[in-house]
Amino acid sequence: MLPGQERLTRSSLFQRAYNTRKTISSPLFTLYVVNKTGKQPVPPRADGAVLKHSENGVQTQVKARSPAKMPLVGFVVAKKVCKSACARNRAKRRIREAYRILRTDERAAALSLGQWYALVWVVHEKAMGSSWQEIKDTVADCLRRADSRFGVGNHAKKGDKAN
Numbered sequence: 001m002l003p004g005q006e007r008l009t010r011s012s013l014f015q016r017a018y019n020t021r022k023t024i025s026s027p028l029f030t031l032y033v034v035n036k037t038g039k040q041p042v043p044p045r046a047d048g049a050v051l052k053h054s055e056n057g058v059q060t061q062v063k064a065r066s067p068a069k070m071p072l073v074g075f076v077v078a079k080k081v082c083k084s085a086c087a088r089n090r091a092k093r094r095i096r097e098a099y100r101i102l103r104t105d106e107r108a109a110a111l112s113l114g115q116w117y118a119l120v121w122v123v124h125e126k127a128m129g130s131s132w133q134e135i136k137d138t139v140a141d142c143l144r145r146a147d148s149r150f151g152v153g154n155h156a157k158k159g160d161k162a163n
Helices: 011-020 083-106 107-111 126-128 133-151 154-163
Strands: 023-025 029-035 049-053 059-063 072-076 118-123
Touching: 011 029, 011 072, 011 118, 023 133, 029 133, 059 126, 072 083, 083 118, 083 126
Parallel strands: 072 118
Antiparallel strands: 023 029, 029 118, 049 059
């Protein structure tokens, strides 16, 4: 199970991932990626608190959270793919576990997962009957392809090719 601060739960973030249209497709699933924006969070005070202004102008102190280094991750299996909720949940668990193992592996540094704000995995029908090794390999391959195609260092390369 992924920690709570790494779970993608708001539907608006799912929609944002779909609307960016940065996708990596494979026979097992489609990966939607959202890059981090250039906005920096408000720095915390020395005591670890951040001043937050409410609508009525009152300042309150809120404990600062440490910035998340890992992206928010969501997993989607449509009812069209499989009618059985049990089978849909099993598919999501398998892909979630493959991602969890990969992000804690030493290969995660090579994939530079910290550059993504959100990752949404949309599971296809073929993933329902796939082997565990095939799922793990496909998750790693999709993340590697996303890094090479939409990664932070690749924007300048694309501009150079167009000129």
